[in-house]
Amino acid sequence: MAKLLALSLFLLLSSCFAIREHQPHQKQQPQQNECQLEQLNALEPDNRIESEGGIIETWNPNNRQFRCAGVALSRCTLQRNSLRRPSYSNAPQEIFIQQGSGYFGMVFPGCPETFEEPQESEQRESRRFRESEQRESRRIRESEQGESRRFRESEQGEGRRFRDSHQKVNRFREGDLIAVPTGTVFWMYNDQDTPVIAVSLIDTGSFQNQLDEMPRRFYLAGNQEQEFLQYQQQQVRGRGEQRRGREQQENEGGNIFSGFKRDFLEDALNVNRHIVEKLQGRNEDQEKGAIVKVEGGLSIMSPPERQQRHPSRQDEEDEDEEDEWRPHHQKSRRERERHNGLAETICTARLHQNMVSSSSPDIYNPQAGRIKTITSFDLPALRWLRLSAEHGTLHRNAMFVPHYNLNANSIILALNGRARLQVVNCNGNTVFDEELEAGRALIVPQNFAVAAKSVSDRFTYVSFKTNDNAAIARLAGTQSTLSGMPVDVLAATFNMDRNEARQLKNNNLFKFLVPPRESERRAAA
Amino acid sequence: MAKLLALSLFLLLSSCFAIREHQPHQKQQPQQNECQLEQLNALEPDNRIESEGGIIETWNPNNRQFRCAGVALSRCTLQRNSLRRPSYSNAPQEIFIQQGSGYFGMVFPGCPETFEEPQESEQRESRRFRESEQRESRRIRESEQGESRRFRESEQGEGRRFRDSHQKVNRFREGDLIAVPTGTVFWMYNDQDTPVIAVSLIDTGSFQNQLDEMPRRFYLAGNQEQEFLQYQQQQVRGRGEQRRGREQQENEGGNIFSGFKRDFLEDALNVNRHIVEKLQGRNEDQEKGAIVKVEGGLSIMSPPERQQRHPSRQDEEDEDEEDEWRPHHQKSRRERERHNGLAETICTARLHQNMVSSSSPDIYNPQAGRIKTITSFDLPALRWLRLSAEHGTLHRNAMFVPHYNLNANSIILALNGRARLQVVNCNGNTVFDEELEAGRALIVPQNFAVAAKSVSDRFTYVSFKTNDNAAIARLAGTQSTLSGMPVDVLAATFNMDRNEARQLKNNNLFKFLVPPRESERRAAA
């Protein structure tokens, strides 16, 4: 009986997964001509917005290559104790943590607030971290001086502490990929000394974006311009259109609250004018920007840190990390379910996954390098986003073989070192043959062929793909496109004899990563 | 065993529903720039076409706001005894019955004709309604004088009556939302004294529309212009393009049959030239239009009317209405299945649902108002359309809090009274801050924030949404976006102290509708 049930379940799931596969990716199509690219360029950010607590750099989304791929790219650097203020976007978003670690949160409408501050009696078991201080000494100090500032709310009521509760908060670390669904509020915070560098891809061509192709960031706070506004204006100007409506210069810059009249917000929030003004960022310095410094650091409620990591066990930890991150004073599962029918689905979904430190890469050759791919099979939340990603490391003179993406555009960002990349379009033309160096991005459109060879000791990159199950076809090596064809067809196709065709099929025994030739390895050593 | 089966079924359904959720809405993307809206306007219909039996008013679909949202809006007023002639559209359509009641029908290709006129012997149990007459006296009169006119077909054959059969006919009433799938023939008829006012939203941006974004109405009868033709021509002229092909002036206006040559139709239908000419509307007055008056009223076969309604029981009736509407002399289920494999799915699907009179609104506050939402969970047919709708009533000075649609554009049409609405875009700019009065429509693009406060005693509106499970995120109140974030993050975000942040999270205890302040309520009283 139990077996039968298990079987039904299995069939059910596999069948439903199968359906999914039939609908690879719903992606809007670029305007006519946008993808008739005869030359690709390795692109750098062309704009940089300084904030109090960091920098936001953006690539120009009006660039033809970005328009062809239907995506926008930006990079955010967070200093220590800095908070990227909450915002949401009109399209699904993948964030790759290139460096650093910290906390992030998302707010899902209708999901319960499952992180709750403890009762006095429970407090002993819980901890609040402030990272600049020694863990133990912190708790003592908190109960001495800090208390007065942090728990001023005890002014209200009969001296009972205000117990905060909020939605899940997650810890991120270097190499994480974070999935942010369309319209979902997202914030992140750096509690460490190392600056956090986070690269964000917004898939504006997604069917989930019902606005036009422009990326948009809706901030909940501050009075800074959103980072993509300038490109909108550029584009409008470029097309010779007149700006309509009122004067733009005056009220540009502002958050989603600042456009509402004060009385509306006073009524809606039942707070006084003073608080509304802060909400609207009225008197705030525009320079403060989208990333703010938090004096003395932010105190974030989180489950007690685990004991020292055993590097050898890191991988298993990766796998059950999610379980560990459940707050230990969380409501019971049943209790949460009462709040919301979706509690066990979206509300508790895993939203990030490490791509780098894992000891189980998907492709590995000690002489050539390693590749790790995160699809919706690894991180199911990517199914909503219809995005995936790949992280790769190539050793000097190692290459990844010519291949193409069947069902996705690919946005390659070099993270470290340099590699020579070649890209070929449908006319057989070389549209790119240059070195891609750290910090530059290259867009490889769907079906265009690409190959790379590392010029540095270690070339690392991250590649964002506009399909949650992006598939590649390799043009060389075992189980490549060539080896799938009969040797006689190959011989006739390439006008060669059977022996040559056989070499084409079989000489390269590697699958994706090719180590340097013996001679090159010696030369390098 | 039965339990196991039930469980499998449950899992199966929930699993498949889960899949559905991952594919919120496939919606075409507007042209570049279309949604860079710095000012929204409350829009009125800009064209009005008078027909014999009513009026069709249309909003200009070339208006930039409509182009951004990818929809077209029109309003049809049907006088008593008037029939909106059958037509179909190139996109899914939601029709909201603002006023009145009557009958509607749709024709699904391949579905059986399950409404059948009775045999003589059965006739006693059935009734045919002609609404201008007293029910009982009607039947008597029919069998006396009316018979001669209506059953002239007994001329043919051996005096056996012709028994008509056709697909299901439905009764609609005020507050109904009707779902019309792409390409499906639809007609409606007003059998009451109150004029019927029906507002129709066509989602031209739907992936189901494989033509361009222009709304199109294909009429099966008449020789009037279809109501959106003028905008097509406007647009073509606006772009300076030349009209190709033959002269347009001559053969404009006409139905889907009038473009075929007579001999084709004679052969295809096996009828004489006289009938074909009527089919093509050749000799018909163009003024007759898309809505025709039916002399003496239309007789529509329908199950016997139920006994007097108990207003208190109305709601339960809503729920089982569908069952009651099955004609009692309908073929057995098994018999129908033999006709068509789809018989129990599309052919018998529920196609309308009341939004207004229901005593179970989704959001309710006696001092503030009520909201009722119809998604594909309420009316599964909306799953095909990928549309939903919301109906709301706000009392004087009550408001709905600032919020945004995560995954849909929203088209708000004011039905009664006036309210002040504010809309904010991604740059924090107020793009609308005016009173919206009855009869005007406002488009709120995806992710733009909106709030409203009623200026009248009762402000009512209907809001069409371009997603069958449109989700909103509230920016104020319990379980809002703000309350999902840690109080310390809020404090840092808005540069306020923890106490102020706490007020932001907790002061408003309402969820969506906020009643007027005490002082306002007193002033109003």
Place this chain on the structure above:
Amino acid sequence: MAKLLALSLFLLLSSCFAIREHQPHQKQQPQQNECQLEQLNALEPDNRIESEGGIIETWNPNNRQFRCAGVALSRCTLQRNSLRRPSYSNAPQEIFIQQGSGYFGMVFPGCPETFEEPQESEQRESRRFRESEQRESRRIRESEQGESRRFRESEQGEGRRFRDSHQKVNRFREGDLIAVPTGTVFWMYNDQDTPVIAVSLIDTGSFQNQLDEMPRRFYLAGNQEQEFLQYQQQQVRGRGEQRRGREQQENEGGNIFSGFKRDFLEDALNVNRHIVEKLQGRNEDQEKGAIVKVEGGLSIMSPPERQQRHPSRQDEEDEDEEDEWRPHHQKSRRERERHNGLAETICTARLHQNMVSSSSPDIYNPQAGRIKTITSFDLPALRWLRLSAEHGTLHRNAMFVPHYNLNANSIILALNGRARLQVVNCNGNTVFDEELEAGRALIVPQNFAVAAKSVSDRFTYVSFKTNDNAAIARLAGTQSTLSGMPVDVLAATFNMDRNEARQLKNNNLFKFLVPPRESERRAAA
């Protein structure tokens, strides 16, 4: 227990199929205005590229009708012993075999190579075909002279033969419809005297195409221009844009390998410069083109030919053809599964289906003709492509009744004979009223009404539809749109009496195909 399982399975599948139906077709929308067609034209190919072994003709995809439908059409003629070199496209593709028979192959990344040459001991059971020779004499000759040429690889190693293995190879014949998914490498070969004529529809408007709307063919070999390149250039020039980047004249023409530098390919494939040059088609004559002649014919491994066909049994053969085509020395199912988790799904999916010779047409009337439709219910692989097709034959003076496609554009290609077609748009205008003759294509946009009457003894056509479950609504005949409406509604709609309305509903007893009138039949005889 078994029953329960079967039931669960059934429910599961039907439920998931039901879901599928709710998502008819994700198709990109054409640019604004593209479908405001006031006149359609029957189109011929406007370009013809001669290759060594055949011809490729293309219809102009920039034609407004093709842009409206979002598709590209081409026709390939393969001479005897000619191979269409492997290529892939940026969109799903349907290929209809108008004439001839031969072999085709596709390469699916990650699928196992399940066709393996036998060991010496097995060799007796297997055969390799070379069609110009008598079957038996061939094998003898091979082992005598041919051996030296074909098995030169025995130079390598200890005299052990190189045993080739590759992915499945399929045999196609006249009337087949072949489904080629986006990005999948496809090749075909004619081993018969009759030239193969293959018509290919590329659905560039598919959501699976993430590039712009231009069709693109990526060749794996040769140095010819891909057949749609000229239209790209035309379009770019037409818009007055400057060609960017390096000079185009020089390196135009080439395959996906020719854009890579030689050293990259040498390293990636581990072959010498000589082979790489052949791969890149460097020294090859451009005139050779996309179709090459194979001297002496190609030897393709395939299961032993079945005994002589019994025409009467042909249909059953159609059904189990797939099983028979499994190579008998194929690895066991379990063995294959070990290679790849997808082995039993994509890797072994049926990819073609005959539309013509089948003795079970879907619509059949001996006096009027026959229609066969292939949807994803017939050929499940079409679910990935979101395409379907229809094949029809009309006798002289027979017609198919006025009807429209609810959810698809339709591309009708006349194969034999001539018929008069009429098409009507939403304004009731005749947009086409001409004879469509063999070799010409007519695009009938979604919801436009169409009817046809054969002028020849046999008019045959194939119609490609941009939806895997394209549905039509008939405007005449039993169970048509008219007969779904109450007779009184019809009477009021068309301003006729009940008797006339009844004739409209009932006079034509045919469903789709209408035989010629008695008088016409006599005249023809």
